[in-house]
Amino acid sequence: MRFVHYLRVETNRIFRSKTTWIFVALTAVLPLLGLTLFPFSELLTASTQLIINPVLTGTLGAAFLFALFTLLELDKVRKFNTFSLTEAIAPSMALHIARMGAIFIVSLATGLIVLIAYLPYTAYNMGSFFELRLYVSTYLIFMIPSMWIGSLFAAIFYQFFRRVDVSFIGVVACAFMSLNRPFFEDFILRWIMPNLPIFSDAFGNDRLLRMGIYGRVFWLLMLGGIWLVSLMFTRKYEKGAFGSLPFNIKKFYLPIAGAALILLSVNHYRSQPFYNNAPIEVDWEVVDDIGAALNITSISADITPDFSRGRMFGRIVYEIDGNVNGGKSRMIINSGYTVYSMLLDGEPIEFIDLNNDQFTIKHIEFEIPTGDRMELVVEYGGYPMLWGFSRLIIGGPEISRRNVDLMNHSVIPSLRVREAEIEVRLTLPEPLTLITLSGAVTDINHNGDGTKTWTLTDESDNIGIFAADYVRRVVEANDITVEFYHHARFTELLEKNNIDEVLSDVFKFCTERFGPLHYLEDDRLRLVQTSAHMLGGGAINGMSFMGEIAFSIYSLTDPLKGASGMELLAHEIIHQWWGLNRMFWEDDETPEWSAEGLTVYSTYRLYKEKFGEEFARLNSVEEWQRAVDAMNRNFYRRHPEYLDIMPETFAATLRVNERMVMKYSLMPLKILRAEELVGGEEAFDAILAELSRSNQFEFLTYQEFLDACGLTKEDLRLD
Numbered sequence: 001m002r003f004v005h006y007l008r009v010e011t012n013r014i015f016r017s018k019t020t021w022i023f024v025a026l027t028a029v030l031p032l033l034g035l036t037l038f039p040f041s042e043l044l045t046a047s048t049q050l051i052i053n054p055v056l057t058g059t060l061g062a063a064f065l066f067a068l069f070t071l072l073e074l075d076k077v078r079k080f081n082t083f084s085l086t087e088a089i090a091p092s093m094a095l096h097i098a099r100m101g102a103i104f105i106v107s108l109a110t111g112l113i114v115l116i117a118y119l120p121y122t123a124y125n126m127g128s129f130f131e132l133r134l135y136v137s138t139y140l141i142f143m144i145p146s147m148w149i150g151s152l153f154a155a156i157f158y159q160f161f162r163r164v165d166v167s168f169i170g171v172v173a174c175a176f177m178s179l180n181r182p183f184f185e186d187f188i189l190r191w192i193m194p195n196l197p198i199f200s201d202a203f204g205n206d207r208l209l210r211m212g213i214y215g216r217v218f219w220l221l222m223l224g225g226i227w228l229v230s231l232m233f234t235r236k237y238e239k240g241a242f243g244s245l246p247f248n249i250k251k252f253y254l255p256i257a258g259a260a261l262i263l264l265s266v267n268h269y270r271s272q273p274f275y276n277n278a279p280i281e282v283d284w285e286v287v288d289d290i291g292a293a294l295n296i297t298s299i300s301a302d303i304t305p306d307f308s309r310g311r312m313f314g315r316i317v318y319e320i321d322g323n324v325n326g327g328k329s330r331m332i333i334n335s336g337y338t339v340y341s342m343l344l345d346g347e348p349i350e351f352i353d354l355n356n357d358q359f360t361i362k363h364i365e366f367e368i369p370t371g372d373r374m375e376l377v378v379e380y381g382g383y384p385m386l387w388g389f390s391r392l393i394i395g396g397p398e399i400s401r402r403n404v405d406l407m408n409h410s411v412i413p414s415l416r417v418r419e420a421e422i423e424v425r426l427t428l429p430e431p432l433t434l435i436t437l438s439g440a441v442t443d444i445n446h447n448g449d450g451t452k453t454w455t456l457t458d459e460s461d462n463i464g465i466f467a468a469d470y471v472r473r474v475v476e477a478n479d480i481t482v483e484f485y486h487h488a489r490f491t492e493l494l495e496k497n498n499i500d501e502v503l504s505d506v507f508k509f510c511t512e513r514f515g516p517l518h519y520l521e522d523d524r525l526r527l528v529q530t531s532a533h534m535l536g537g538g539a540i541n542g543m544s545f546m547g548e549i550a551f552s553i554y555s556l557t558d559p560l561k562g563a564s565g566m567e568l569l570a571h572e573i574i575h576q577w578w579g580l581n582r583m584f585w586e587d588d589e590t591p592e593w594s595a596e597g598l599t600v601y602s603t604y605r606l607y608k609e610k611f612g613e614e615f616a617r618l619n620s621v622e623e624w625q626r627a628v629d630a631m632n633r634n635f636y637r638r639h640p641e642y643l644d645i646m647p648e649t650f651a652a653t654l655r656v657n658e659r660m661v662m663k664y665s666l667m668p669l670k671i672l673r674a675e676e677l678v679g680g681e682e683a684f685d686a687i688l689a690e691l692s693r694s695n696q697f698e699f700l701t702y703q704e705f706l707d708a709c710g711l712t713k714e715d716l717r718l719d
Contacts, residue, residue, distance in 0.1 A: 002094070003094060003097070003098060006094055006095060006098035007098045007101045007102060009098075010095070010098045010099050010101070010102035011101075011102040011105055011106075013102075014073065014099075014102045014103070014106055015106070019069075019072065020069075020106060023065055023066070023068075023069045023110075024106070024109075024110045024113065026061075026065055027058070027061070027062045027065055027066075027110050027114060027147075028110070028113060028114050028117060030054075030057050030058040030060075030061040030062060030065075030114075031054030031055065031057055031058045031114060031118055032054070033054075033057045033061075034053035034054040034055070034056055034057030034058065035049075035050070035053060035054050039053040044549055044552045045198060045199055045200065045201045045532050045548065045549060045552045046125075046126045046127075046129045046130075046201050046552065046553050047126070047129065047131075047134065047199035047200065047201050047205075048198050048199050048532075050122050050125055050126050051122065051134065051135055051138050051199060052138070052196045052198070052199055054118060054122075055138050055139060055142050055143055055196070056142075056193065056194075056196060058114060058139075058143045058146075059142050059143045059146040059192070059193070059194065060146075060192055060193055062110075062111075062143060062146050062147045062150070063146045063147065063149060063150035063175065063191075063192050064150060064171070064172075064175070065147075065150075066103070066107055066147040066148075066150045066151050066154075067150035067151060067153060067154040067168065067171040068154070068168060069103065069106075069151075070100075070103050070150070070151040070154040070155055070158075071154045071158055071164045071167050071168055072164065073099055073103060074096070074099065074154075074155060074158050075158070075164050078162065092234050092235060093231055093234045093248065093251070096155075096231070096234055097231070100151065100155055100227075103151050104148055104151065107144060107147035107148055107151065108144060110147065111139060111140070111143055111144035111147065114139065114143070115135075115136065115139040115140075119135065122135060123135075128489060128492065129201040129202070129489060129553070134199065134205060134209075137209055138199075138209075138212075141209060141212040141213055141216060142194050142196070142212055142216075145216040145219075145220065146191070146192065148220065149191050149192075149216075149219050149220065149223060150171065150192075152220075152223035152224065152226075152227050153170070153171045153174055153223065154167055154168070154171050155227055155230070156223065156226050156227050156230050157170040157171065159227075159230035159231070159233050159234065160230065160233060162235070174191075175192045178190055178191050178192045178193065179192065179193055185390065185391060185392060186391045187211055187215055187274075187391045187392060188214065188215045188218050188269055188272060188391070189215075190215065191215070191219045194212055194215060195208075195211070195391075195392050195394070196208065196212075197392075197394060198394075198532050198533065198549070199532065200403075200531045200532040200533060200548060201489065201532070201548060201552060201553075202402070202468075202469075202487040202488075202489040202490060202548060203400075203402055203403035203468055203487065203530070203531035203532070203533075203548065204400045204401060204402030204403045204531075206310055206398075206400040206401070206402075207274070207310065207394065207398055207400070207533075208394060208533075210274075210310065211274055211394075214268075214272060214274070217268060218265050218268050218269055219265075221261050221262075221264050221265035221268060222261070222262060222265035222266075224258075224261050225257075225258040225259065225260070225261030225262035225263075225264075225265065226258065226262065227258070228254050228255065228257050228258030228261065229254070229255050229258035229259070229262075231248070231251075231254050231258075232245055232248045232249065232251075232254065232255055233245060233248070234248055273336060273382075273383045273385065274383075274385065274386060274391075275385060275386050275387070275388035275391050275393075276335035276336070276357040276360065276362070276385040276386070276387070276388040277335075277355075277357045277388050278335070278357035278358050278359055278360070278387055278388045278389060279358075279389055280389035280390075282358050282359050283358055284358075286356060286358050287332070287358050287359065287361065288416075289330065289363075290329060290330045290331075290332065290363075290415060290416050291327065291328045291329045291330045291365070292327035292328060292329045292368065293329075293416070294318075294320050294329055294368065294415055295320060295321050296318050296319065296320060296321075296415060296417045296420045296461075297319045297320070297321045297420055297421070298318075298319040298420055298421040298422070298423075299316060299317070299318055299319075299412070299417065299420055299421070299422040299423070299424075299461060300316070300317045300422075300423050300424075301314055301315065301316040301317070301412045301422075301423070301424045301425065302314065302315050302316075302425050303411065303412070303424060303425065303426040303427065304427045305399045305404070305427070305428075306399075307399060307400060307401045307429060308401065309383075310383060310384075310398070310399045310400055311381060311382060311383050311399065312334075312337060312380075312381050312382060312383075312384060312399060312406075312410070313380075313381040314379070314380055314381060314412060315377070315378070315379050316377070316378050316379075316380070316412050316413065317375060317376070317377050318375070318376040318377075318378070318415070319373075319374075319375060320368070320371075320373070320374040320375070320376060321372070321373055327367065327368065328365055328366070328367050329365070329366060329367070329368055329415065330354070330363040330364065330365050330366075331363065331364040331365075331366070331378070331413045331414070331415055332361050332362075332363060332409045332413060332414040332415075332416070333361065333362060333363075333364055333380065333409055333413040333414075334360055334361060334362075334382070334384050334385060334397060334408070334409055334410040335357045335360055335361060335362045335385040335388075336382045336383045336384050336385030337380050337381060337382035337384070337410075337413075338353070338380065338381065338382045339351060339353065339364050339378060339379070339380045339413075340379040340380060340381065341377075341378070341379045342366055342376065342377070342378050343376070343377040343378075344368070344369075344374055344375070344376055344377075345374055345375055346375075349366060349367070350366065350367070351364055351365065351366035352364070352365045352366070357388065359387055359408065360384075360385060360386065360387050360396060360397060360408050360410070361408060361409055364413070378413060380413060384396070384397035384398065384399060384406065384410045385397075394533045395531075395533040395534045396533075397410040398531070398533070401429060402468065402469070403467070403468050403531050404428065404432065404465060404466065404467035404468070405465075405466055405530065405531065405534070406463075406464065406465050407437070407464035407465075408462075408464075409462065411424065411426075411463045411464070411465060412424060412461060412463060413461075414461045414462055415461060416461075417460060417461040418459065418460055419459050419460075420459060420461070421457075421459075422439070422457060422458045422459060422460070422461060422463075423455060423456075423457050424455070424456050424457075424458075424463065425453050425454070425455050426453065426454050426455075426456065426465070427447070427451050427452070427453045427454075428451060428452055428453075428454060428467055429450065429451055429452075430446075430450050430451060430452055431469045432452075432467040432468060432469060432470075433467065433468065433469070433470040433472075433485070434454040434456070434465060434466075434467045435465065435466045435467065435470065435485060435526070435528055435543075436456050436458070436463070436464070436465050437463070437464035437465065437466075437540055437543060438458055438460065438463070438464070438540075439456050439457050439458030439459070439460075439463070440456065440457055440458075441454055441455065441456050442455050442456065442457050443455035464540075466485075466528055466530060466545070468487055468531075469487055469488045469489075470485040470486065470487060470488070470528075470529075471485070471486055471487070471488050471491055472484070472485055473485075473486070473499065473500065473503075475500055475503040475504055475507075476504075477503060477504045477506075477507030477508050477511075478507050478508050478511040478512065479511075479523055480507050480511065480516070480517075480520070480523050480524070480525060481523065481524045481525070482503050482507060482525050482526075482527060483524070483525070483526045483527070484499065484503060484526075484527045484529075485526065485527065485528045485529060486499075486529040486551065487529055487548065490529065490548070490551055493551070493553060494551065494569075497569060499569060502569045502570050502573070503527075503573065505570065505606060505610065506570050506573045506574060506606065507573075509602075509605075509606045509609070510574060510576075510577050510602065510606075513605075513685040513688065513689065514577050514602075514685070514688050514689050514692045515689045515692050515693050517576055517577065517580075517581045518581060518692075518693065518696055519542070519580070519581055519696075520542050522542070524542055525542060525543070525544065525576070526542060526543040526544070527543075527544050527545075527546075527573070528543060528544070528545040528546075529545075529546065529547075529548055529550075529551060530545050530546065530547055530548065531547065531548060532547050532548045532549045532552070533547070534546075534547040544576055544580060546572055546575075550568070550569075550572040551569070551572075567603055567607060567619075570603050570606055570607070571599055571600065571603045574599045574602045574603055574606075575595060575599055577599075577602070577692055578595045578598040578599045578602065578692075579595030579599065581692060581696075582691065582692050582695075582696070582700050583595075583699050583700065584699060584700050584701075585699035585700065585701045585702075587702075590702045590713075591659055591662055591663075592662035592663055592666045592667040592670070593667060593701075593702040593705075594663050594667070596663040596664055596667065597663060597664075597667030597668055597670070597671055598671060598688070600620075600624075600664055600665075600667070600668040601668045601671040601672065603620075604616055604620040604621070604668065604672075605681070607619075607620075608620075620668075621669075621672065623665070624664075624665040624666075624668050624669050625665075625669065627661045627664070627665040628661065628665050628666050628669060628718070630661075631658055631661045631662075631665075631666075634654075634658075636654055637658065643655070666718070669718055670716040670718065673715075673716050673718065674705075674709050674711060674715075674716055677709070677711060677715060678709050678710070678711075684709075687708050687709055690708065691704070691705065691708055
């Protein structure tokens with residue numbers, strides 16, 4: 001009860017201080033900097049621009065501000081030389097704990113004030129993409145704990161040094177370490193600058209929020225434990241840190257509790273469920289080694305994920321026929337999954353988790369006896385893991401209430417079955433629509449409890465699926481049936497940018513000039529919008545998928561890719577020809593060469609034909625030239641030696657920006673020059689059609705492009 005009294009007194013005192021409200025006001029200004037002067041992420045989704053950027057600025061600045069605020073509050077007894085007086089009123093340790101509790105309360109109040117202050121602006125500017133849960137969660141998970149962590153760092157240093165300047169330097173040093181390798185490459189250890197590269201506007205961000213909570217819990221456990229140990233050095237009877245230790249050691253339960261928290265934090269770190277231990281180089285011989293092959297005639301699986309926890313649960317039945325020799329086999333499964341049981345003809349069999357992580361998978365080894373017909377039943381589940389060579393990757397297998405993205409044996413385990421009757425029943429929330437990368441959906445059953453069970457069939461057990469609140473559009477264009485699946489939240493935005501017209505125009509223009517998409521089956525293409533966490537896109541089995549960043553409200557006004565949202569949509573679809581139908585080889589000798597150059601050029605040609613030469617010149621060619629001229633005028637491009645002495649982050653940003661201009665502006669100008677040199681548009685279209693058709697399984701190099709045009713690098717050099 002006495003501690004509660006101390007806490008109430010300290011809280012009232014701190015809130016009456018003018019200094020407190022100065023720090024509150026300074027903290028409240030920080031998110032504004034992320035919205036205007038210092039955005040951390042240029043990735044173009046509304047949630048990234050209007051939530052991540054202000055939160056990251058607030059997180060970084062608030063950690064320093066509240067570390068300094070904590071030091072000033074803790075130093076008041078020494079500064080005003082009132083130690084004897086306060087010691088006579090209450091024990092120093094009790095007052096220190098109460099003061100830290102009051103600082104934590106001020107931190108919480110400040111965070112809530114900031115959250116409420118920016119809520120109207122964020123909601124208004126995000127419009128239909130605004131999600132209150134995401135907005136509130138981001139501030140609560142990242143910004144507010146950052147203040148607590150900064151305060152704990154400051155309190156720990158102050159307990160040992162009893163000096164504000166030295167202690168604050170210690171906090172700055174810890175922050176600097178967090179921003180550098182190897183700390184910066186580990187999402188858990190990044191306490192002052194959490195890994196928040198991008199938020200999805202429609203597909204959910206559960207994994208990023210879980211990772212944020214996980215990292216915050218680690219630091220609060222670790223620093224909380226160290227802080228409890230540091231209490232043993234609370235000054236008593238005007239003695240120093242070590243001189244006071246014998247008087248404080250009677251409270252032995254504090255260091256014991258502190259050690260327990262530290263050990264708990266270490267175990268918490270080692271047990272993280274998000275990334276496996278796979279190396280950067282994948283040993284495909286290990287991946288493909290499944291031991292004794294089994295003759296699987298049919299597979300039946302029931303999948304019931306837990307969407308609130310992001311976990312997979314499944315039961316799969318294999319019918320095995322004609323396994324004469326028996327032997328050890330290996331099952332391929334996501335690294336985060338656990339096999340709970342294996343039954344062979346109703347009897348348990350032994351199995352071993354090899355934990356041999358490669359990419360996102362591992363192997364489960366088991367032995368099958370000699371026999372003619374057997375039934376193998378496997379129960380498995382877990383949280384799907386990402387590739388562990390970098391703990392900053394966020395795109396990969398995911399299960400959430402808003403989005404399911406499962407590939408690479410994350411749906412069902414694989415025994416490398418290629419020809420069998422495979423039926424998978426997957427239960428999803430009612431709003432989600434299932435899309436399979438191969439096979440077909442044969443049945444949908446409404447369960448009456450807010451879920452639907454989808455039945456999909458295939459012949460291979462390497463199954464990939466997407467599921468979200470999709471809207472399906474069908475467009476017929478030049479004998480190609482295009483099915484475009486996009487999230488329902490993007491309906492208004494895409495209709496505003498004439499998506500049906502864009503699809504029709506692009507496929508008509510590109511097929512007439514560059515030929516058909518040779519990787520298609522039955523002239524049917526499925527375009528699928530996926531989460532922003534999937535940076536880029538891909539193509540497989542007549543399907544092309546691309547992250548939502550290509551369709552975001554900010555991307556649709558990107559001048560590098562086009563003067564309007566219509567042009568950007570066309571740009572991304574034209575990548576079916578330049579980037580997917582024919583992939584590109586990029587190298588450091590010609591950094592401007594990539595799929596972007598021909599895609600930007602093709603978009604220019606499309607809208608030159610649609611809107612006229614003047615429109616294309618003003619909105620494309622002149623924009624490219626202005627960007628290239630600005631790049632060439634840049635001081636650091638003319639004097640690259642100065643980049644070697646600039647801060648690494650600054651230099652890296654300049655290089656990235658320069659490469660973007662080279663790909664999106666310089667290369668289109670060179671391609672336009674090539675068009676002129678080969679005799680005009682008609683002759684150039686014939687060359688591009690041949691490049692699109694030939695060497696389908698080889699990368700298109702800059703030299704191959706030059707040879708096809710009968711040109712050299714010098715011919716395309718721009719003055």
